[in-house]
Amino acid sequence: MNLxxxxxxxxxxxxxxxxxxxxxxxxxxxxxxxxxxxxxELAVKNDALLITEDKDFGELAFRLKFQHAGILLIRLSDLPRNERLLLAVKTIFSNLNKMKGNFSVLTKNGLRIKNLRGKAK
Structure with a gap:
């Protein structure tokens, strides 16, 4: 499982x-x-990058220090659906290896990747 x-x-x-x-x-x-x-937990168990549009996962990773194998937070709600889908798929496909183990945020301005290794909790 990749994602x-x-x-x-x-x-x-x-x-x-x-x-x-x-x-x-x-x-x-x-x-x-x-x-x-x-x-x-499911993503960690399968060593998979978690993709989400729910910013609550940022709190789990940053503040509560939950373990993760990488999280991508997609923040593209201000774009039309077709543009949002194309940009997300293209970005994930092109940067999958870079995002593994990190916390990343995708906005219309680009992809930000923060090296944040989740500690076991």
Whole structure:
């Protein structure tokens, strides 16, 4: 498994990544309604980058220091859906290895990657 997509992630992003050959486990498809901490645990267990549009994961990683294998927070709600999907899929596909183990934020201004190794909690 390469990625875990939180249920907040637009299904178009998940489908676009799969079309590029990336294995994406979708919480919305498989485990809807589970807690954020359970989503994070699933991603860690599978050594997968977690992609989300839910900023609560930033609090889990930064303030509460939950372990993670990498988190990408997508903040593109101000773009039209088609642009948002294209930009997200292209950015994830091109930067997957750079984002592993780090906390990243994707906005219309680009991708920011912060080296933040989650400590076990």
């Amino acid at each position: 875990v997509a939180d249920e907040s992630v637009d299904s178009g992003i998940t489908l676009g990544l799969r079309k590029k050959g990336i294995n994406v486990f979708s919480i919305a498809e498989e485990s809807g309604g589970i807690k954020d901490t359970e989503v994070l």
